Amino acid sequence: MRALVFAVYLFLYTPIALVVLFSFNSGRNASELVGFSTQWYGRALSNPFLMEALQTSLIIAFTSAGLAAVFGTMAAIGLERVGPRVRAIFDGLFAAAIVVPGVVIGIATLVALAELFSFVNPMLASVWPGTNVPKLSLGYGSIIAAHGLFSMALVTMIVKARIASLGRDIVEASGDLYASPLTTFREIVLPQIRPSIVAGFLLAFTFSFDDFIIAFFVAGSKTTLPIYVFASIRRGVTPEINAVATMVLVASLVLIVIARILMREKKIAS
Amino acid sequence: MVTAMLLGPAAAWLVVFLVLPFIAIIVFSFGERAPEGGYQPAFTLAQFANLGARAAAFANTLTLAPIGALACLLVAYPVAYYLAVKADPRHRMLLVSLVVVPFWTSMLVRTYAWMYLLGGRGIPHLLDLVGFSDVRLLNTPGAVLLGIVYGYLPLMILPIYVSLEKLDRRLLEASADLGAHPFSTFFGITVPLSLPGVMTGIALVTILLLGEYLIPQLLGGGKVFFIGNALVDLFLQSRNWPFGSAIAVTLVAVVVMVLLIAMRIAWRVAGTRQVDLM
Incomplete structure (x- = not known):
């Protein structure tokens, strides 16, 4: 055994x-x-395309995970205050955001945005004064939007589980002692749910940083790190890819280990 | 008022980037391909009628996804059992972490690792040195299956572990005290009580596999074609968006069906639908 x-x-x-x-x-x-x-690391780090892809991925991961952490936490708190029917709708949509295959999320976002752009861009062109007309296109925004969807669902799930495990009594005690709801939130609730928010952020960051398939559809002309790695793999396996892969692994390992340590408290309780 | 403000951003995000896009692909799936590629409004069932043109992708996915999930189960069950029942409690958290961590690291990198090992300069080269020449490992269904088990094993181990951990040890002791053979205790008590976890694991892995793209692409080399690969081809190469949308809608329908069946079974055997991904 x-x-x-x-x-x-x-x-x-x-x-x-x-x-x-x-x-x-x-x-x-x-x-x-x-x-x-360490020559392959030297080569990887001095490759401008690779560095640009890394930068793109970091910007996207940071923004989408940040937005997801804020909005997801807000949603988790808000869901405590609504009736069972509204909660069921949100739970269903969040579950769908997690369960629907990434390939479908990517396609659906691509189709919807392409349709939206083909509608908005001519309108913009007709009302815009001057010749330098802005044109909406796929890129940072669309990847952040699509990653944010999964990430927000993830953060909401994690924070909601944490809130559910908190005792109501301490919150009520705070109210009985005439603390305003805002003070109660800042002094009582937030310190207790902070680890789960940070854990959610880190997991969301890892997800976005590692995602290939969604970004593959909605990246437009942008190249994220996984898209770059995928393209290089198809050109042929080189030791340089091993160096990049190692760096990607180490980065996500560090994040996931921190996230797990932050969530351990909750695990033991359950 | 405060509640609306708290839920507003998430609600807007869900509607704009989940509900509306989903409606869009449903609308597209009834449309026609424009001559230059993309979409042209129409109301036709032609796209759905044409699904047979990708029958191979559907057949591959619908056979390899359940086979992959079962293969994962066979490897995962002993591990989950060991972690929940046999492992030293002091090391348990660490051992569980060691299972979970790979799942959250890059799937691309982990699949690439096998591509590297199975490729010409990897294991086949070593086999060549000991006398087995021209062994092809990469770009075979076997390689895809291996990649599937490798990629999704953690997701199978975890829910089974969770359900086995909740198992009341006194039941096992009672069974032994009453003279049951360890074998019949295992199949009479342990296995039935872990079925919710097993069902969760099978459902999760199967659902994720239905939308898989990377593993068949990198380890199957275009020979073992999944629905995900067909979708990438239709959207990014041949730009037949309506047909692609029809396939995507069908894929989601299959996913929902698998989910409902799994939930139904899990509900019947033990009344839990909880899944713990962390």
Whole structure:
């Protein structure tokens, strides 16, 4: 039994460990370690296209996760204050945002935005004074919108679970002692739900940073890091990709470990 | 008033970026392809009637998704059982974390790892050195299945672990005290009581697999074609948006069906629909 479980852990970690290992290999072959070298990292970091893709991904992940953390938390708090019917509608839509395959989310967003742009852009052109007419197109906005959808659902779920586990008594005590609702929120509720908000933000950030399929549809002329990596893989596997993959892995590992530590409190309670 | 302000942004986001886009693809699925690609308004069922043109993608997806989920289950169950029942409680959290963490790291990178290992310069090269030449591993259904199990194993282990962890140990002791063979305790008590977790895992993995694109693309090399691959082709290459929309709508219908069936079974066996992704 133990041996079997150990084998499964090996199975889970060996492939990524090998990618990390070979990212430090000075040779080009996946089958032989020639010597230690950081040349592939040097090459990756001095590749302007790669760095631009990284920057794009960071901007998108930061914005979509930030918006999701704020709006998702607001929604989680708001859902405490509504009737069961409204709550059921929100729960259903959030569940749909999580369950509908990314490929469909990407397509639906693409179709809707393309239709919207083809409607709005001529209108803008006809009313805009001067020649420098702004033109709506796919890019940062559309990726942030599509990522924000999943992320907001995620944050709302996590924060809602945390709120549900809080005792009502302390909130009521605060009210009995004449604290305003805002003070009660700031002093009592927020400190208790803060770890879950941060955890939600980090998970949302990781999701956005790693997402390929949604961005693939709605990125327009922008290139996110996963899109860049995907395109390079199709051109041929190179050791440079191992270096990029390792950096992506390390980044998401750090974020997810922090998120899990923040959520541990809740886990033990449940 | 305050409540409306709190829920407003999320509601607007859900409507503009989930509900309306979804209505858009439903409308598109009844349209026609414009001569230069894209969409042209119409009301026809031609797109749905034409679904057979992508029968191979549907067949691949609808066979490999459940097979993949079952393969995940076979590997996941012993692990979940070990974590919940046998593992030292002091190490349990760490061991569970070690299962969850890979799921939240880049699927692209994890799939790429297998592409790297199964590709010409990886395992086949090593096999060549020991005398097995010309072994093809990449771009086969086997490689896709391997990638599926690798990618989705954590998502199967977790819900089973959760349901096994809730299992009342006294039931197992009672069974043993009454002279039941460990074998019959396992199949008579443990397995039935973990069915909700099993159903959750199967539903989650199957649903995500129905929309999978990366694994068949990178490990199947275009030979093992999923619905996701057909959709990418129709939207980004051949620009047949109405047909693509019809396929997307059908895909969502299948997802909803799988979800309803799973919820129904889970409800019947134990009355829980909770899924814990963390």
